[in-house]
Amino acid sequence: xxxxxxxxxxxxxxxxxxxxxxxxxxxxxxxxxxxxxxxxxxxxxxxxxxxxxxxxxxxxxxxxxxxxxxxxxxxxxxxxxxxxxxxxxxxxxxxxxxxxxxxxxxxxxxxxxxxx
Amino acid sequence: xxxxxxxxxxxxxxxxxxxxxxxxxxxxxxxxxxxxxxxxxxxxxxxxxxxxxxxxxxxxxxxxxxxxxxxxxxxxxxxxxxxxxxxxxxxxxxxxxxxxxxxxxxxxxxxxxxx
Numbered sequence: 001x002x003x004x005x006x007x008x009x010x011x012x013x014x015x016x017x018x019x020x021x022x023x024x025x026x027x028x029x030x031x032x033x034x035x036x037x038x039x040x041x042x043x044x045x046x047x048x049x050x051x052x053x054x055x056x057x058x059x060x061x062x063x064x065x066x067x068x069x070x071x072x073x074x075x076x077x078x079x080x081x082x083x084x085x086x087x088x089x090x091x092x093x094x095x096x097x098x099x100x101x102x103x104x105x106x107x108x109x110x111x112x113x114x115x116x
Numbered sequence: 117x118x119x120x121x122x123x124x125x126x127x128x129x130x131x132x133x134x135x136x137x138x139x140x141x142x143x144x145x146x147x148x149x150x151x152x153x154x155x156x157x158x159x160x161x162x163x164x165x166x167x168x169x170x171x172x173x174x175x176x177x178x179x180x181x182x183x184x185x186x187x188x189x190x191x192x193x194x195x196x197x198x199x200x201x202x203x204x205x206x207x208x209x210x211x212x213x214x215x216x217x218x219x220x221x222x223x224x225x226x227x228x229x230x231x
Contacts (some may be wrong), residue, residue, distance in 0.1 A: 045222040093158075106159050108156075
C-alpha cells in the first residue's frame, strides 16, 4: 500500500519570503500522480498543483512550484513571495495511475503560518 | 454556485443514533468520493462511486456505514449506531471521468460530533 509522509507538522514564514514544504511517499508503482492540496481554516480543500510521475519537468503554478525527485520519492512544494492568504493546512497526496484506482492517499498535513 | 455541496455542515448526535449526510457533486462529474478527516490529520478514503456503482470501499467503512448514489447524481452516507470514534469531518469530492480529469473537487464537509 502507498503511504505519504509529511514530516513538518508546522511551518512559518515571513510575508514575501519563500518557504518549502516537504513530502515523501512510498510506492512500488512507476506511474502515478502527486498533488498538493490547500485547506484554509474552515474552508474547503482546493488543489494547488499536480505532478504526473512520467514527467521529468517540475510543475509550476504561478508562485507555487514543486521539486519532484522520483528516485528519492520526494515531492516538495515551494511557495515564493508568501502572502497572508497562503496561510492554511497543506496536504500532499498520491494517486495511482492503475486503472480503477481513484482514491487519494494523503499525508498528515503541514500547517503553514504567514507572519506579517 | 456550481461546486460540490454537502448537507448538513454540522451535525451533533448522541451515541447510538443514526445519521445521514448528503453530497451533491459538480453536475457533470460522474465520479464521487467520500473521505473522513479527524482533527489534525489528512483525509482518509472511505468509498468511491462511478455513476451509481460503488467501485471501491475502504476497510475503514465498517458495516455500520453505508453509502449510496442511486441515480448517479447525489450521494448519501449513513452511519448507524454512531460511536464517539465516528466524530470527524466527512468530506465529499467529485471528478470527471474525462482523460486528464484527475482533479478531485472537494465540498466543505460535514462535521459530525457524537456525544
